[in-house]
Amino acid sequence: MHADRDESAGTGGAAGSTLLSKARQDAVTPYTEGDPILQVRDLAKHYPLTQGILFKRQIGAVRAVDGVDFDLYAGETLGIVGESGCGKSTVAKMLVHLERPTAGAIRYKGEDIAKLSGRALKAVRRNIQMVFQDPYTSLNPRMTVGDIIGEPYEIHPEVAPKGSRRQKVQDLLDVVGLNPEYINRYPHQFSGGQRQRIGIARGLALNPEIIVADEPVSALDVSVQAQVVNLLDRLQAEFSLSFVFIAHDLSIVRHISDRVGVMYLGRIVEIGSDAEIYDHPTHPYTQALLSAVPVPDPTARDHRERIILHGDVPSPANIPSGCRFRTRCWKARERCELEVPLLAVPAEFRLVDTPARHDSACHFAEEKRVVPPEGELEVPGPAERGSTEREPGEQPGGTVREPGDKPGSAGPGPGQQGSAGGEA
Amino acid sequence: MLLEVRDLHVEFHTREGVAKAVNGVNYSVAEGETLAVLGESGSGKSVTAQAIMGILDMPPGKIAGGEILFKDQDLLKLKPEERRRIRGQEMAMIFQDALSSLNPVLTVGQQLGEMFVVHRGMSRKDARTKAVELMDRVRIPAAKERVGQYPHQFSGGMRQRIMIAMAMALEPSLIIADEPTTALDVTVQAQVMELLAELQRELNTGLILITHDLGVVADVADKIAVMYAGRIVETAPVHDIYKAPAHPYTKGLLQSIPRLDQKGRELYAIKGLPPNLTRIPPGCAFNPRCPMARDVCRSDVPPLYEVDERRRSACHFWKETLDAR
Numbered sequence: 001m002h003a004d005r006d007e008s009a010g011t012g013g014a015a016g017s018t019l020l021s022k023a024r025q026d027a028v029t030p031y032t033e034g035d036p037i038l039q040v041r042d043l044a045k046h047y048p049l050t051q052g053i054l055f056k057r058q059i060g061a062v063r064a065v066d067g068v069d070f071d072l073y074a075g076e077t078l079g080i081v082g083e084s085g086c087g088k089s090t091v092a093k094m095l096v097h098l099e100r101p102t103a104g105a106i107r108y109k110g111e112d113i114a115k116l117s118g119r120a121l122k123a124v125r126r127n128i129q130m131v132f133q134d135p136y137t138s139l140n141p142r143m144t145v146g147d148i149i150g151e152p153y154e155i156h157p158e159v160a161p162k163g164s165r166r167q168k169v170q171d172l173l174d175v176v177g178l179n180p181e182y183i184n185r186y187p188h189q190f191s192g193g194q195r196q197r198i199g200i201a202r203g204l205a206l207n208p209e210i211i212v213a214d215e216p217v218s219a220l221d222v223s224v225q226a227q228v229v230n231l232l233d234r235l236q237a238e239f240s241l242s243f244v245f246i247a248h249d250l251s252i253v254r255h256i257s258d259r260v261g262v263m264y265l266g267r268i269v270e271i272g273s274d275a276e277i278y279d280h281p282t283h284p285y286t287q288a289l290l291s292a293v294p295v296p297d298p299t300a301r302d303h304r305e306r307i308i309l310h311g312d313v314p315s316p317a318n319i320p321s322g323c324r325f326r327t328r329c330w331k332a333r334e335r336c337e338l339e340v341p342l343l344a345v346p347a348e349f350r351l352v353d354t355p356a357r358h359d360s361a362c363h364f365a366e367e368k369r370v371v372p373p374e375g376e377l378e379v380p381g382p383a384e385r386g387s388t389e390r391e392p393g394e395q396p397g398g399t400v401r402e403p404g405d406k407p408g409s410a411g412p413g414p415g416q417q418g419s420a421g422g423e424a
Numbered sequence: 425m426l427l428e429v430r431d432l433h434v435e436f437h438t439r440e441g442v443a444k445a446v447n448g449v450n451y452s453v454a455e456g457e458t459l460a461v462l463g464e465s466g467s468g469k470s471v472t473a474q475a476i477m478g479i480l481d482m483p484p485g486k487i488a489g490g491e492i493l494f495k496d497q498d499l500l501k502l503k504p505e506e507r508r509r510i511r512g513q514e515m516a517m518i519f520q521d522a523l524s525s526l527n528p529v530l531t532v533g534q535q536l537g538e539m540f541v542v543h544r545g546m547s548r549k550d551a552r553t554k555a556v557e558l559m560d561r562v563r564i565p566a567a568k569e570r571v572g573q574y575p576h577q578f579s580g581g582m583r584q585r586i587m588i589a590m591a592m593a594l595e596p597s598l599i600i601a602d603e604p605t606t607a608l609d610v611t612v613q614a615q616v617m618e619l620l621a622e623l624q625r626e627l628n629t630g631l632i633l634i635t636h637d638l639g640v641v642a643d644v645a646d647k648i649a650v651m652y653a654g655r656i657v658e659t660a661p662v663h664d665i666y667k668a669p670a671h672p673y674t675k676g677l678l679q680s681i682p683r684l685d686q687k688g689r690e691l692y693a694i695k696g697l698p699p700n701l702t703r704i705p706p707g708c709a710f711n712p713r714c715p716m717a718r719d720v721c722r723s724d725v726p727p728l729y730e731v732d733e734r735r736r737s738a739c740h741f742w743k744e745t746l747d748a749r
Contacts, residue, residue: 083612191697221464221465221636222636222680222681223464223676223677223680223693223698226681226691226692226694227693227695229682229691230690230691230693248610250610250684251639251681251682251683252682254682255682255683255691278684278685290684291614292611292613293639294613294643295642295683295685296638296641296642296666296678296681297642297666298642298643299666300642301643306618308611308614308618309611309615312579312582312612371685372685
């Protein structure tokens with residue numbers, strides 16, 4: 001079935017791109033292999049604040065996203081972390097065109113999708129799909145799983161002709177580790193983790209190249225989170241997807257990402273590879289954020305340095321001048337008030353070969369390790385994992401299904417089921 | 425011992441049958457001690473807390489057995505008015521969602537002051553002064569001006585501080601914090617936990633911290649009780665449990681969380697789902713998900729075996745689990 005998927009991806013993609021190139025060949029910067037698949041430049045979303053009823057006038061703007069730049073390469077996972085209100089979800093919505101940017105460009109294979117509309121937009125959208133945060137509200141309770149996952153084909157019938165849809169949906173269910181026989185069930189018959197799998201299957205339906213996942217596991221229980229994170233990891237390798245993974249949980253982002261961007265008040269303040277950001281952060285906000293994450297190890301309690309930030313994040317309607325982090329920064333000086341720091345490799349690291357040489361928007365960037373190096377803390381060893389971690393479904397070529405992870409009949413509690421029944 | 429829960433059973437009578445939310449829970453907290461109760465949703469950790477506080481919805485809830493000894497007095501045998509006197513004054517609770525636990529149409533000053541009016545018989549004016557003092561104490565800037573504001577005018581972290589202030593107001597000897605920082609961002613979570621720890625030290629309060637976050641637990645707890653399907657599966661001092669878990673469920677949880685200091689390999693995932701509480705599997709409730717399960721696990725409910733004098737594990741094979749690390 002994988003071969004079949006790849007084939008259809010190939011033909012579908014080709015059809016899409018010829019359509020595009022015919023339409024606006026001149027507007028497109030040529031895309032060659034190895035270029036970023038997605039280039040985001042100076043992206044901004046401002047929500048106007050108005051006053052008056054009859055004669056509305058704008059008295060300001062909530063600058064939710066205020067100049068974001070990043071590249072996404074084919075097959076990689078870019079993690080975006082930040083606290084609530086930093087604009088990370090707004091970025092996600094703009095990437096899938098649920099929100100129109102106020103300014104800036106989102107170039108998919110060299111073409112600015114922020115300015116597209118109509119048929120051209122539809123063709124591009126097929127390649128950028130989204131997985132939402134809350135598996136309870138993002139699935140229509142009155143549609144069956146088959147209808148939910150198959151709905152994208154109504155909009156893009158070229159991907160799957162009518163007769164083959166049911167089979168396609170069942171294949172997708174199989175890929176995300178659900179029993180294909182559950183195609184006629186409704187969302188309430190599934191647990192949270194299973195619902196998130198349905199959301200992921202819907203995201204995969206159109207063979208997209210890019211998946212934007214906005215907090216895909218934060219609504220799930222700890223033991224179920226790991227199942228879904230592993231699934232995303234496996235799907236990425238299997239379908240060579242590019243991920244934009246948005247989350248507030250720094251540990252999960254490190255686990256899944258190749259590169260990580262840290263957002264604060266509508267901007268990326270630091271971006272680099274996972275080791276650069278986590279082991280060699282140079283921006284004070286990143287350092288504070290990392291030091292605040294509790295590490296599941298009581299021995300770290302005493303020798304870990306904690307940077308406790310004071311105060312709250314300023315309102316995005318009233319962003320401080322200069323560096324937007326300066327109101328909470330312990331290093332802030334006059335220069336920070338006057339001059340906006342640019343997201344670039346800081347001057348002091350520009351000529352040295354160190355992991356600290358990555359983009360950081362701070363005038364006084366310096367490296368500071370706040371996460372203890374691996375191995376320094378004691379971890380219960382992954383002993384005798386061999387027998388337990390490999391579930392039947394994870395073997396290559398086998399079916400992907402987890403033994404206990406089957407929907408029960410409509411149970412009372414949300415998503416709970418008798419595991420005795422599930423095992424039977 | 426400040427608080428001792430003995431063999432507590434709580435049931436919920438629903439249309440689908442009787443959901444056994446708490447099945448024989450035992451734990452204790454001493455003065456100044458922090459007990460973390462760890463568990464996933466549906467493990468019974470919050471229901472136990474509600475039973476201790478006496479705020480369980482009955483019906484559908486029903487305390488089917490057990491004792492809750494608070495300062496050597498069984499709370500379950502007290503009259504409602506006696507319990508009301510203890511609640512707030514002797515023990516207080518901090519909830520997860522501060523916005524929905526605060527009254528939106530009363531100012532925070534009125535809500536903080538109410539504690540003093542009701543329990544201490546103070547005048548409104550004195551109560552307001554006390555409220556300002558409390559807000560200062562939990563480091564809310566400009567407390568004097570903000571005492572007249574409504575909950576929605578505060579940020580999430582500030583609201584949680586007000587909840588803490590309210591819980592600490594009458595200097596109770598026991599505080600139950602149910603997921604106090606789950607809704608907060610990490611930097612704010614760090615502020616709030618630090619404040620809570622500081623006040624606890626100052627007042628020598630016993631603290632029951634209910635959470636699913638293994639990181640927070642490692643940071644503040646003295647001892648841990650891990651709950652699964654309404655039972656305690658393991659209790660131990662905090663260092664022991666992280667070093668060498670004696671129950672496969674605890675072990676699975678510890679292995680399944682991604683870590684800040686490590687780049688990911690594939691995560692260990694506990695297979696399956698927690699059981700439906702109306703149909704808890706026979707024997708050990710964890711057996712359908714357990715990599716070590718054998719026949720005896722499917723037939724015999726494991727008692728809390730004594731691992732050492734401060735540690736208990738409800739696993740027939742706790743020794744193997746401990747050794748297999």
